[in-house]
Amino acid sequence: MKRKHTALSSPRTPSKRTPRAPPPKDPTSPSVTSTTSADETSEADVNVDVDSPSKPRSARGGAGRTVEFATPTKTPSRGLVVTGAERSARRRSAARLIEREENESGSGSEGEELAREIWGEGGSEEEEGEEEEEREEGDDVVEKDNEAPAVPPTPSKRPRGRPRKTRARTPTPPRDLPPHELYFLQTRPGASATSNNTLPSTSLLTADETFALSEAYTDPHEKQIAFLHDLHEAAFPQWDWELRNGFNIALFGYGSMRAVLEGYAAHVWEGEGGAKIVVVNAYVPGTALRDVLAALAGALFPRSAKLPLHPNALHTLLLDTLTESPPARPVYLLINSLDAPGLRRGSAQAVLASLAASPHVRVVASLDHPSAALLWDARVRALWRFVAHDATTFVGYEGVEVDARTEVAALLGRGGRGVAGRDGVGFVLKSLPGxxxxLFRILVAEQVAGLDDGGEGEEGVEYRVAYHRAREELVCSTEHQFRTLLKEFYDHVMVESRRDAGGAERLVVPFRREELEGLLEDLVEG
Amino acid sequence: MEHQKTYLYAPDSSRPTKRGRTEAPEWELQSSWKMREETCHRLWSEQQKRIQKVLDDANSDTLSDILDFLEKVEHQRQRSKIPCGFILAGSSVTTQTSFFNQLSEKVLASGKNSFASISSGEAPNLKGFLKLLIRRAIAKKDAFDGDDETITTKGRRLLDYDLGVLHEWVKEKEIQEVVVTFQDGEAFDASLLADVLELTHLWSNRIPFVVLIGLATSVENLHRRLPQSIVRVLQGRQFDIVQAEVLLERLYCCSMIDSEPSLCIGPRLGTAILERIRLHTQNPQDFVDELQYAYMTHFFSNGLSVFLSEDLEWGDWAREHVEALRNLPSFRRFAEEKVKYPPSHFSVRQLLDRDDLLFNWARDTVAKSHKTMHLMAEAAKVVHACRSLVGKSNLLLSDLFMEALSGQLHDASHVRELFLTIKRAPSDQLSRLISTLLPLVPDEASTLEQIQEKLDALEAENDSGHPLKSEHDVQNQTLRATVVARRVELSKLKASLSKADAEYTDILLQFHEWLEGYLSDLLIDPEDVLLSEITIYDRKAPHKLAFEPKPRHAIERALFAPHDYLNCDCCPVGTGPDSEGTLSFTQPPTSILYQLHLESGPLINVSDLFSAFRAIMDEEAEEKQILYLFQRALAELKYLGMVKSTRKKTDHIAKVSWRGL
Structure with a gap:
């Protein structure tokens, strides 16, 4: 009877379309009605015990999604006599409530709470009962068929319920919890029992597929997104006014603000023809402070000017120029994703803020991360002199700010960070000598062999071992050569160097097992 | 373009420019924008000058103290001691910064000193500190070009963190003092501080070092952090600079009360600004920023603010403005009030019919309204002065003024209490009160002087040596308990008052009456002031959005209830920020995934997450399509810092943030 469920560790699982319908309206609760139906009616007429032993069985059999309160937990001994079949959860709830009233036992069980809820819900379900019964029974048949294989090999199309736990639990998670309570509920010990399902390694898209799909995809909310964009554009005169008064502008909100900033650049260009507008795309990997400074210097100085190379010196030069011989017209500095990793360091922010504090530099910056404001301490914040505007655009980050495929691969620990997965490794190897x-084949083979031996924790292959194997196979003759060969792998993060417990160096190919095996196949064949 | 790190914008000719859209929206009152902009600029720069003066003067005493100290140190320099000044700057980092900037200017002004100010963030270790110290002290820009690690002085090549460089330079320029300043003494690593001080001590026989340390807490605290050997060589003195809160109060008073401000910040906004700075940022500069923003917003958003301009002339632009004037609530109230009394019918009709008359009327009224506000500030000052003279100074002038602006000061309990106290005041206190109030209330001087004269005459006759007492003074009353028929009877007995006391009581009552009348005349509800919509700005929302943004809340709301932003027909309406979200396959995929991830605990199985995601998505969509959207959404969640990878379990991700926390 044990079923494997495809569910998050979440207490509730969304079902089709209306996944969050409140529990009483959920298909599961009418099913309670159905469990006590038809064949049981006659029995219930005679045998007047509320929880006849046949009921729980049918409840459990009924698709494994019935709510547990029908199970006899403490009531059997009580033997309350109820005449007539209780055909609905509602009626039974009433009985339970009355019973409690009479017994005055005080300790309200969870079942009682639910009973109250159902009772309070109103009688609409009683009318629906008949129709539901038929439908549910049909479902039951299907589900019993489904259950025949004890554990479905693939996650079923429709996720149902979460794994049944033996311990007592609340039938529905409490609703409308304040955020902190929800946090404690979700992080309570033992709450995070997640299934062991894994995504098949083939299930992630390849680069080509992603590209084709992204080309084909159109956002169904295009009209609304355009409207939001227009809304932000309508605020441009206000931005002008704020910038003219020496404030700088920070944009926040969900969605890429690239288009808005570009629109603003066009607006400024039109307003004061030929203004110097420096656009920084900080989200581009590898963007550093020196790039921003160089771009700013490019706008301030003639092309022929000889500029210092060191960022510190350049910074000083820029500051001096801005105070001593400021440009005739202010320079606009539009920064996409000011909070991008390249500019995240405190010193970088301080340098940028000191430039932004000049009245001749006008900054409009977008902030993507919800906690971006934590980048600044009081001093830097005072320098920035930011006025914030909500610029929610709902434009996807994909393609420009975020490379979804590699990000997801990295999130799941698949594929190296440097090269994009298995394809990438193949690409790099093609450009290297035999x-x-x-050598790479040796490393992969050793690592796979190590995994086969079940060497837990000791991932990868020891440096010495790898070197000797390489010499045996005449890949290299000296350690120097060996190091030179490894260097290329390090550069592309195809190999990582770690220290094991004994302090010995280990070389690790940062891929998962399936991928390693795939790689090995490719290498042996190629 | 979007994949380039940086570029200089140039319009793309291939893309059509949206010319129509980028122009300012045609607004009826837009015609006066140029004038409003000029007015705003003019009024703000006046205000700014006043504020700057307060900021400059704030620490002038401390500054001159320190300069004095530096001068004396030169003559009293003891061998083997480092002269050291501890500057107690309080918690506000930004106050410190501006103070040290001022100090640096003053110190360098003589041309014989050198000044190096270093904050903890700039110098993580001794080497970095010394490099910075030398660079700042020498203040030569081209001497250090980046990567060059050495400096050549007199044929010797020295490393750029060798204090020898500084020594050579000091000898060459005949520098009298090298002032080294630790801006935030507590934030420095204790061992670094000790190392630097030890080094300065070792070199102090060659380089004339003076050390200044900015402290937020106390000297004792610093003392505890330094080793004894270092403490022994310090020869210290303590300086206090004005605390942020005091400075904030001064700024408020100078900008709102002391001068005659053309734009008044209303009580709600004023309280919000002051509270935010007092409780959160502790930065007086923020007040200046927010004040400026209030000016900007008022002139930007309120077309009628043009009437604050001084040299206003009737012109074509004014027609719409005059029409808008007629719709102001305060004008409507005024007109309705007037219509009730027949004699004034005519004037109201004229205001409604003739634009030019109304225009002139509005100009005069705005001027009058300014006067009213000024008098109200005066009244607040009077209350404050009285309170501090009778020994109650727990309320700040800014609080009192804000209370006055919300129309509550006159009926406030503390004012009633004040009146009771004044009724009991002895004569010396009264004369002090009058002499304090005289300069504050120029318009009422004659009345006060009369009272003063009478009081002086009476005091001249009084040769008892004690001040005269008021009839209402409790000390003049005694309680007598008598037992009459087994009952205790309490009866108040007034001590016999001398004739002079009785006369004094008359004078005191006169003063009391005057003060009462004066305050009730001036402390009216500003909402009743005509055209207060023009002279008072009191909107909290723009400030809250601009200065206290909630980016995280905005992003969470956008993802949790996308309908709030998109307002589309397809997605279900979110029922509020705190209620349950509603999932629908029409919502943006990131939003769906976000809501799903909210339901789970700290670890999330991606495979199961995908099944749940697929269950919600459109049935007709292809598997690959769904997978694509899923990948995209997951990557975006990671980009927004909601999830991160974990090694705890295969194909699991860790949840990083919880909604609303």
Whole structure:
């Protein structure tokens, strides 16, 4: 009877379309009605015990999604006599409530709470009962068929319920919890029992597929997104006014603000033809402070000017120029994703803020991360002199700010960070000499062998071992050569170097097992 | 373009420019924008000058103290001691910064000193500190070009963190003092501080070092952090600079009360600004920013603010404005009030019919309204002065003024209490009160002087050596308990008052009456002031959005209830920020995934997450399509910092943030 469920660790699982219908309206609760139906009616007429032993069985059999309160937990001994079949959860709830009233036992069980809820819900379900019964029974048949294989090999199309736990639990998670209570509910010990399901390694899209799909995809909310964009554009005169008064502007909200900033650049260009507008795309990997400074210097100085190379010196030069011989017209500095990793360091922010404090530099910056404001301490914040505007756009980050495929791969620990997965490794190896290919094959083979032996924790292959194997196979003759070959792998993060418990260096190919095996196949064949 | 790190914007000719849209929206009152902009600029720069003066003067005493100290140190320099000044700057980092900037200017002004100010963030270790110290002290820009690690002085090549460089330079320029300033003494690593001080001590026989340390807490605290050997060589003195809160109060008073401000910040906004700075940022500069923003918003959003301009002339632009004037609530109230009394019918009709008359009337009324506000400020000052003279100074002038602006000061309990106290005041206190109030209330001077004269005459006759007492003074009353028929009877007995006391009581009552009348005349509800819509700005919302943004809340709301932003027909309406979300396959995929991830605990199985996601998505959509959207949404969640990867379990991700926390 044990079923494997495809569910999050969440207490409730969304069902089709109306996944969050309140519990009483959920298909599961009418099913309670159905469990006590038809064949049981006659029995119930005679046997007047509320919880006849046949009931729980049918309840459990009824698709494994019935709510547990029908199970006899403490009531059997009480033997309350109820005449007539209780055909609905509602009627039974009433009985339970009355029973409690009479017994005055005080300790309200969870079942009682639910009973109250159902009772309070009103009688609409009684009318529906008849129709539901038929439908549910049909479902039951299907589900019993489904259950025949004890554990479905693939996650079923429709997720149902969460794994049944033996311990007592609340039938529905409490609703409308304040955020902190929800946090404690979700992080309470033992709450995070997640299933062991894994995504098949083939299930992630390849680069080509992603590209094709992203080309084909159109956002169904295009009209609304355009409207939001227009809304922000309507605020441009206000931005002008704020910038003219020496404030800088910070934009926040969900969605890429690239288009808004570009629109603003066009607006400024039109307003004061030929203004110097420096656009920084900080989200581009590798963008650093020196790029921003160089771009700003490019706008301030003639092309022929000789500029210092060191960022510190350049910064000083820029500050001096801005105070001593400021440009005739202010320079606009539009920064996409000011909170991008490249500019996240405190010193970078301080340098940028000191430039932004000049009345001749006008900054409009977008902030993507919800906690971006934590980048600034009081001093830097005072320098920025930011006025914030909500610029929610709902434009996806995908493609420009975020490379979804690699991000997801990295999130799941698949594929190296440097090269994009298995394809990437193949690509790198193609451009390397045969020796390097052989070395990589050795490393992968050793690592797979190590995994086969079940070497837990000791991932990868020891440096010495790898070197000797490489010499045996005549891949290299000296350690220097060996190091040179490895260097290329390090650069592309195809190999990582770690220290094991004994302090020995281990070389690790940062891929999962399936991928390693796939790689090995490719290497041996290639 | 979007994949380039940086570029200089140039319009793309291939893309059509949306010309129509970028122009300012045609607004009826837009015609006066130029004038409003000029007015705003003019009024703000006046205000700014006043504020700047307060800021400059704030620490002038401390500054001159420190300069004095630096001068004396030069002559009293003891061998083997480092002269050291502890500057107690309080918790406000930004006050410190502006103070040290001022100090640096003053110190360098003589041309014989050198000044190096270093904050903890800039110098993580000794080497970095020394490099910075030398660079700042020498203040030569081109001497250090980046990567060059050495400096050549007199044929010797020295490393750029060698204090020898500084020594050579000091000898060459005949520098009298090298002032080294630790801006935030507590934030420095204790061992770094000790190392630097030890080094300065070792070099102090060659380089004339003076050390200044900015402290937020106390000297004792610093003392505890330094080793004894270092403490022994310090020769210290303590300076206090004005605390942020005091400075904030001064700024408020100078900008709102002392001068005749053309734009008044209303009580709600004023309280919000002051509270935010007092409780959160502790930065007086923020007050200046927010004040400026209030000016900007008022002139930007309120077309009628043009009437605050001084040299206003009737012109074509004014027609719509005059029409808008007629719709102001305060004008309507005024007109309705007037219509009730037949004699004034005519004037109201004229205001309604003739634009030019109304225009002139509005100009005069705005001027009058300014006067009213000014008098109200005066009244607040009077109350404050009285309170501090009778020994109650727990309320700040800014609080009192804000109370006055909300029309509550006159009936406030503390004012009633004040009146009771004044009724009991002895004569010396009264004369002090009058002399304090005289300069504050120029318009009422004659009345006060009369009272003063009478009082002086009476006091001249009084040769008892004690001040005269008021009849209402409790000390003059004694309680007598008598037992009459087994009952205790309490009876108040007034001590016999001398004739002079009785006369004094008359004078005191006169003063009391005057003060009462004066305050009730001036402390009216500003909402009743005509055209207060023009002279008072009191909207909290724009400030809250601009200065206290909630980016996280905005993003969470956008993802949790996308309908709030998109307002589309397809997605279900979110029922509020705190209620349950509603899932629908029409919502943006990131939003769906976000809501799903909210339901789970700290670890999330991606495979199951995908099944749940797929269950919600459109049935007709292809598997690959769904997978694509899923990937995209997951990557976006990671980008927004909602989830991160974990090694605890295969194909699991860790939840990083909880909604609303």
């Amino acid at each position: 020796n390097a290919r052989s």
